Amino acid sequence: MIQPILNVKTISKSYKNKVILNDISFELYKGEIVALLGENGAGKSTLISIITHLIPQDSGHVLLFGKQKFRKNDRETIGVMLQHSFSLSKVTVKESIMLARSYYSNPLPYTELLSLAGLKEKEDTFLTKLSGGQQRRLSFSIALAGDSELIFLDEPTAGMDSHARYQFWQTVSHYQKKGKTFFITSHYLDELEMIATRFLILKNNSLTFNGTIEQLREKTGQTEINFTSSIEASLFNDFTAVHSHSNLGTRHTFLTNDINTFINELIPYLNDLENLSIKPHSLETLFNQLSKGEN
């Protein structure tokens, strides 16, 4: 049987009697890219900090590579990119990469890390002179410095432009193919939809979902249909295969689990429809529905 590389068991955490995390349990397996979703303040960063032993939990435990005790050498097994970039005023790009490498027994080569950071021309630049996006990329390369097996990325693409984001996810995918495992939080759900192999959703302090996007779609309608039409909206009330229907003026959006029946019911009206699109239900819509408590 395949053993998980991370086992989070019944973790709970409160701040000043306010429950942040309640009885959280899940596992991570080698080669996965798992995305942790939750609204602002849901407890995502708190959970990452507990798993990476930066802050203590109130109860429950974390098994990293089968071990509960986290010794100094065990730091080698994980890489962490925290939400807030550091900015030491008198430290250069080169010095910060070299410093990160010095913590590990088998670090990635300096040139590889510099190239990962995309800062080949800025080796001698002070960290405070880097843009927000450049600092995020440097933090990413530092998270990978130890060639660790499991890498935590807390909102990694915040502040990056769209080209940098695209390159960033390409790099994550490259390292996943080499066997690395990633645990990611981000509010850019379209990016996570493309890259993540599994999703965890934190809501009301608990883990309300743990599965693939297909399983998430099974909880709601799997297919999203959009079109514009001047047909009276109430006509669609008789459709049998509709999970939900909303309209903004003449723009209609339907969700269905039975696209074949839906299309058959729609056929008599095809001549009255414009801009028809049929696509899998997006992560963003799914997440918004779950957050609103519709499912």
Ligand SMILES: Nc1ncnc2c1ncn2[C@@H]1O[C@H](COP(=O)(O)OP(=O)(O)OP(=O)(O)O)[C@@H](O)[C@H]1O
């Ligand atoms: N050290 C602390 N002391 C008291 N409360 C804290 C502390 N750290 C976090 N919190 C609270 O815990 C809750 C969860 O915060 P956390 O940063 O984990 O959320 P998040 O899901 O990462 O949010 P975001 O998406 O906005 O980054 C928030 O209400 C926050 O105010």
